[in-house]
Amino acid sequence: MKKRFNEINIKIFIPSCLALILLTLLLLLQPEKSGTVILDLFDLCTEKFGWLYLTACLASFIFLFWLSFGRFGKMKLGDKNEKPRYSNLSWIAMLFTAGVGTSIVILGFLEPIYYVSSPPFQIEPLSETAYEYAHMYGQFHWGFSAWALYNPAIIAVAYMMYVKKDPSIRLSTACSVIMKKSADRWPGHCIDILVVFGVVGSISTSLGIGTPVLADVIRNVFEIPQQYDFMVKMIVLIIWILIFGASVYLGLDKGIQRLSNINIGMAFLFMLIVLLAGPTVDILKMEVNSIGLYADEFFRMSTYTQPFGSGEFTKSWTVFYWGWWIAFMPMMGMFVGKISRGRTIQNVMWGQLVWGTLGCCFSFMVFGGYSLYLQKSGKADLVDILNREGQSGAMIAILKTLPMAKFMMLFLCIVCFIYLATTIDSCAYVLAGVTTKKLGAEQEPARWNRLFWAVVFCLLSIALMLIGGIEHVKIMSVVTGLPLVLVLFLLMLSVKRTLEHDISEK
Template structure:
């Protein structure tokens, strides 16, 4: 046991692990009380502090624009003559599948129906304008703004690892230019513990959204009675554990890279089938209109807090998403930073932002376009089904409109399994790295450590399913994302200071 833990950073691993175990047990033992508490906390964070999430998003954009047009954008993350560690296709596949999960498929279909039923800007539900904004708004929530949140952490981690040659992927180490010696003390440990909570919260949200829907689809396909619902959900989570446990065990190159490549191929085959089966020309027509709306209303949507109204749309959707992306920020920073050796700062920032946005927008363009077509044409009343039967009922209703519907349901299950497995792989890999004392860019964290975190994700997700409801899983992301706003700001300042310090040292050498 002593040898097993000799390279584990116990001051981070033990408190984070114990707190998460206590939290999970509390959810299992007192589900009703926990649900009530987190509902109150969600309401406070989204309604009272929503403006803070909005400003943080704009700050992330400002940081990216400044760094892009500064002299530092051309700095290579590695040796000057070094080539990228991974080819473009593998790099794009890994960063995209790490940043999205099953939710991109499930919410890609359903989110526009939520929006057209209760649209922003006091629009009339189910009006032509409501349909237009419903098709576009998901692309805003999963687009440039979402991926901009990741850049400060990505640049900070990659710069520390490949330019300063430090053997650590912990965010506390990337904050050293601001925290100084405190990055190795209690303040640094707090940063890393917050990172652990953020990653666990963000991935538990993805599992909490995905597992119930997939289990219901499997029951529908195989005719399994409703009384076995929870059993099927457990089986779904066990299959996920086996998939990503194997991938995590194999490591970054043999496991995660291969699974990411497979994931992208399967996802685009599924999207292509929906596009061909559905109203292809109508979907393209919707998308061209959405591009115009996105461009013309970007600032308006980025600052929409609805101060003189109820603020329901802003708090329940935009603020939730910004909290979710911020909670994902440490994982994406450490994972994308780790795989970006040999690329320039500008290439990494814009590459992950543009390719990530393109992949998400394609998903919402096709899945959301098909759902809205079914609703608007009167073929299926998805809004009513969604209100009465929840996410699972609406997804099943959509898939039943397709030819060979049961085969398409199974295909969607396979896509979703692989999608989320790659995201969980990345999260488990990063958490294992965060709780490791020394880790060079050539090394992987201990296998038992990676698998342990992957299993913990599933255990916590089962607890969230016991609480039930989309609001419960939304709350976890917002709560874990809130304290990470401070970490994000520190990372921006730290990157600027590191670049300036190293520039001054280089000038003195000359």
Template sequence: MDQNVPGGDRLDRRVFFPSLIVIASVIVPLFLFPESGPAAVNAAFAFATGQFGWLYLAAGLGAVVFLIGLACSRFGNVRLGGPDDAPEFSYFSWVAMIFCGGIGIAIVNWAWVEPIYYLQGPPFGVEPMSPAAAEWALTYGQFHWGLTPWAIYCLPSIPIAYSMFVRRNPGVRLSVAAGGVLGRHVDSWVGVLLDSVVVFGVVGGVGTSLGLAVPLVSRLVGGQFGIEPSLGLDLTILAIWTAIFGGSVWFGLSKGIKILSDTNVVLAILLLAFTFIIGPKIFIVNGWVNSLGQMTSSFIHMSTWTDPVGGSSFWRDWTVFYWAWWIAYAPMMGLFVARISRGRTIRELIVAELIWGSLGCWVFFAIWGGYALNLQVSGTLDVAAILSAEGIPATVQAILGTMPLSGLVTLVFIALCFIFLATTLDSAAYVLASVTSRKLSGYQEPKRSLRMAWALILAAVGIVLIQLGGLKPVQTSTIVVALPLIPVLVIMCISLLRWLRQDFGADENLRHLVAKRPGARAD
């Protein structure tokens, strides 16, 4: 099959317009029925997490077990591409794009404050604000942003990349990657519906990320320059964001998204290093070592804890919520990571996401979370009181204010916020353009005009939702989508295994796609 499908980058109206209908079917009722609409969404979310919370937990643990088994099997040697396909990006840039595309602005918010939430409401019946609660506060931050989330992200990446680069199936979509099970139904209404739901999940997810980011950056910018919060300030910030990620999407993977991701990682490392140097170094290191040890020894318990007798809601409010959130984002990450992973082996991809992705998040929580927790337990700053009274933006502002050169640090942090979210938004726009292209191959980029169209749609959704206060219901409805996505992910795993057994059931068929660079001898 030719690497470039003629006309493959053209708009596919079968997916594009149903996707817009799905988005409108959720957002419009929220506008028309501002009271009953959100109530219905919240009821659906309560049902999904309340009745099927155990399923989200099982899916998370199952993803970890499946990927570790796949990496350790002989199929881990399969290269995602032909025998002459070398990796498209350097290892650093590849990992940087994976991390920045998957985490975005969320970790910039939550790494500071999430341990404080756990300190105030710890799991397992631990007394709030106690030393034991402080230990679990750091541990659960590592758990909720570690192996399981990255396993959920990685799960769809492999069958999608396999479909694109080994099977050379035209179409950068979840439905195509499930072709080993769906068969001829890939091009039917079943496939169109699946891809339309994926588009809604991406738009809803990144739209709410904008809603999370704008209040934080507005608060910080206003504090630095003495500007009162206003609609004008919010729109200015959104315009800057749109310009950054729109330009990145315009230039494509190599000249736009790659450069922005590399810059993002370097800036994050500098700010983390500064926080560690000026912060309580021994407390941070001891807290990280202790939390990793506690998480490792309790991983299975934390992954399956439902407290059926005690009736605690901690596992639903946090773990189930997070697992649902990661599952909702998984299609976007799967499509994006698959597209940038040509020439990598299955084992390399699993290691990059599970090991490097987890390690990146752990560093954020160890340093920023440890710094904030030390402020609280040492009595330097009552972080918990500020968080309860004024929310996350004010809390982050107060924490940054305790640092030397706080004004300069805040400016650097604002820049990091802009770039971090932009790396998620440009990845999302690129994925949306790919999904709504006709039969795009893994060797083609979606049409530039389509990439820009989705960039503008994402910006418009963010603006409208912020002004109408519909962010929380859309975020919640996005997470509800995660429930039907669980069987879809299972289907994709079955599809992958069927293809692997068909293509590489015999050892001799595996020799030309072993874990060697092109031109190397296959042992």
């Protein structure tokens, strides 16, 4: 045990743990005051810095085109003749399941219902135009813009690890060209601690969205009384711990890779059933329309700050999403960077962008299209159910319209369990790597370290659910994502300088 603990970077591990323990205790012991502080921080982030999140997203797009189509695009992340470590299918499965989690299923069904009742651009609620935007807008929030935010971190980590041969997956090391000697001192440690908070905040958001809904679906299937609601939620979290505990034990190749492949197969089978059971032609017509609307309104949505209005839509959705994706950025950068050995910069950047976007858009096409069909046809008033009974009630109402409703509910639960288990496992893997002193290209973080972070995710999610439910959980990702905007810009500059310096030396 002493030898294993000596592998840990104490300067990152101890401060991160103490800060997270303090935060969890405050949430549990002072729930009302903690909730107020979190709401105040959210208002500060969205009202004063909402424009910064949108700017960071646009900058990531510029970085994508500059790097992938410039003189560095064909550069290999590894030795000259090295082949990719993972097959294309396994690589796509791992990056997609790590980046989305259970939220893609739950919000895929429900997000368009929020949009159709409170659309952007002063569109009349529940109008024909509102339905068109409702089907498309989720694909914007989960599409190209979102996945572009990951690229700077992915390339920075992969280049340092496989080209520079640095035994670390920390973002402070990836910023070493800018920070120089400060990367191994307190400024670098601050970046890594911010990474820990960003990853914890982002995965807590995923857990906070998924756990209550799955618990209510399970209660409905097995007719468990409302009084056992908290107990069912704890059982859901325990099942997740068991799944990713097994995956942690097996490691990256046998654990995460296999779980991701299973996840992709089951998720697309579920989507196919919904597509075929629902109004297939109508859903396909919606998607063709959404593609044109997405292309037509892309720049307007990317810069929509509502400067002369309340800004409620932008704060509640676009800024929330960009904050959530930026909070996820360190995890995805380090994880996808780790699994991208042997691929070119261009292949990695466009591969994760295109395949990630296609997977998310297909999910929203099917799930969102089915929900909007139910609302428009009058088969289920999901807007009213969502307002009265919340997300769980709306999800159950949707699933009950499918053939073999109880079977589909259980199938959904299994898909969601595996979806989020792969995401949690990836996050725990990354944080274990961040808090490890040295981690070679073929090495993996200690198992106990990965399991420790996975348990931390669950404990913080429980605390957030106790103080105020889904709204406070959503807010956490925006708050933790704000300081990481600066890290995102540092990574872009660091990649640029590193590549230019290495090319000039050669």
